[in-house]
Amino acid sequence: MWKEFKEFIMRGNVVELAIGLVMGSAFTAIVNALVDSIIMPFIAGLSGNASVEGLAFNFNGTPIYYGVFLQAVIDFLLIAIVLFFAIKAINSFTALHKQEEEVEEEEPTAEDYLKEIRDLLAEDKISEI
Template sequence: MIKEFKEFIARGNVIELAVGLVMGQAFTAIVRALVDNIIMPLIVAMTGQTKVESLVINIASAEVGYGLFLQAIINFILIAIALFIVVKTINTLTAKNKPAPEETPVEAPTVEEYLAEIRDLLAEKAEK
């Protein structure tokens, strides 16, 4: 059972998944800092509120708080844009590093092959 566990852990997919998870957490912290410390204060300054959490709409006797939802949307958009840029950069770099596939030259038929094909077609036509 321990041997199977070692084989499971040593698989490339599990290790790549673990690295991706750790990198995702670190990246989320960067984006959260950007949103919390730069973007949200700008939104608060434009709306005149003291905190994003206090952004609400009063409908009759109910308060609809949209501040946290707004923050979640901005976080999502920034993470999506940043991941797109990272993936696009990685794809570009890996495409440059891969050697171009060798093109196998297409061999053109020889004159004899063309003549044999014409002969066969004429023989077929004569039989019909």
């Protein structure tokens, strides 16, 4: 039983999932810091208020805090925008790096040289006619 458990734990997808979870939580901390420290103070400077959590109305003497919901939606949208641009930048960098690797890999082979010689000889025969 211990052997089966050890095999289960050491499967590639379990380890990759654990790494993804740790990286995701670290990335979440970065995104939250960006939103809380830079974007929200900027919005507060423009609008005069960075939070709408205090918004409420009374319903039969009971306050309904709809501002909490609005703030959650605003936070979600801001985080989604930051993630969109971060992933877009990462994908652009990855595509650029992949193009550089493809350019490096396209070194001519002996077959390429032979094909080029064949084509030149064929052109030479056509020009003689």
